Amino acid sequence: xxxxxxxxxxxxxxxxxxxxxxxxxxxxxxxxxxxxxxxxxxxxxxxxxxxxxxxxxxxxxxxxxxxxxxxxxxxxxxxxxxxxxxxxxxxxxxxxxxxxxxxxxxxxxxxxxxxxxxxxxxxxxxxxxxxxxxxxxxxxxxxxxxxxxxxxxxxxxxxxxxxxxxxxxxxxxxxxxxxxxxxxxxxxxxxxxxxxxxxxxxxxxxxxxxxxxxxxxxxxxxxxxxxxxxxxxxxxxxxxxxxxxxxxxxxxxxxxxxxxxxxxxxxxxxxxxxxxxxxxxxxxxxxxxxxxxxxxxxxxxxxxxxx
Numbered sequence: 021x022x023x024x025x026x027x028x029x030x031x032x033x034x035x036x037x038x039x040x041x042x043x044x045x046x047x048x049x050x051x052x053x054x055x056x057x058x059x060x061x062x063x064x065x066x067x068x069x070x071x072x073x074x075x076x077x078x079x080x081x082x083x084x085x086x087x088x089x090x091x092x093x094x095x096x097x098x099x100x101x102x103x104x105x106x107x108x109x110x111x112x113x114x115x116x117x118x119x120x121x122x123x124x125x126x127x128x129x130x131x132x133x134x135x136x137x138x139x140x141x142x143x144x145x146x147x148x149x150x151x152x153x154x155x156x157x158x159x160x161x162x163x164x165x166x167x168x169x170x171x172x173x174x175x176x177x178x179x180x181x182x183x184x185x186x187x188x189x190x191x192x193x194x195x196x197x198x199x200x201x202x203x204x205x206x207x208x209x210x211x212x213x214x215x216x217x218x219x220x221x222x223x224x225x226x227x228x229x230x231x232x233x234x235x236x237x238x239x240x241x242x243x244x245x246x247x248x249x250x251x252x253x254x255x256x257x258x259x260x261x262x263x264x265x266x267x268x269x270x271x272x273x274x275x276x277x278x279x280x281x282x283x284x285x286x287x288x289x290x291x292x293x294x295x296x297x298x299x300x301x302x303x304x305x306x307x308x309x310x311x312x313x314x315x316x317x318x319x320x321x322x323x324x325x326x327x
Contacts, residue, residue: 021073022080024048030126032119034092036110037100043123044096048076049085056132056157057085058325059124062230063139063163065116065256066240068095071230072138074310075318082322087127092119093240095233104239108255111243116144129155134325136160139282139307140245143259146290150267159268160321162275163307165286166293167260168252174283175250179216187211200247209248216281217249218308227308249281265293272297273324277305277312298324 026047034041046069051057058078062069069088078084090097092115103110124130132155137145142164149159165171180188187208194205218227234241246253272294276282278301291299300320305312 041098045089048079059087061137061141071227077318131155134158138162150264159272163282166289170286274299279306
């Protein structure tokens, strides 16, 4: 892995935090080179930048500057475990939109940038784009649903339903009983993840690092999402952008994998509603095509950004 060009923090006055917060970031390349930079938004919510670090290929192979950052409550940015459970009052979508705007201005790229958002990061990026910021030139929504109810429906009816019966039964039984901390449930979730989150064996070290970081502080993930990718009982459980997706007015690239937990049925509204949109599905990938089909992924994104 090449070293970053710049590493820093941006002061962020998060409403209700009770203290001045910091957003940690890394830049690869020169943000003033004349090439529109990409800002990469990780998923979770509550994961870290590590698992999307393969996107550094956009800089090393295609000379496109890229910014990674850890969202508030995650990784190297300010943690607020005291805000656990404060979904409605603190951990809101608006908080992360404000953080993104703050970072864009801190970096001085607010008038010329591209966003690539993965999973929750794509949901956040899409919402940002519906506000039609003048500096946003292009948008990549990767492995992201347009609606959490559609995402959960697909997970249960299309994906969990096709798991081995003992695995499927362990998931259904433990969720119904509320025993989601049992080893049986955790083992069953891992089977799902190895089919629909990342199909590489072993997983990339960077993906493991993001999971390890989340384990240390689950505040954001448990508050906004829930105990697993498909058991969404947090504040995002009714999240949808279907009524606003038509407002996205920049060229948009949709990406997902054939085995993705962000199944086609949950991505489709983006394709139907965004006026200038292309959609590509990676045949050998699940939720991590930026690792599972890395070379093809980077070329596709670079070509889209260079159109």
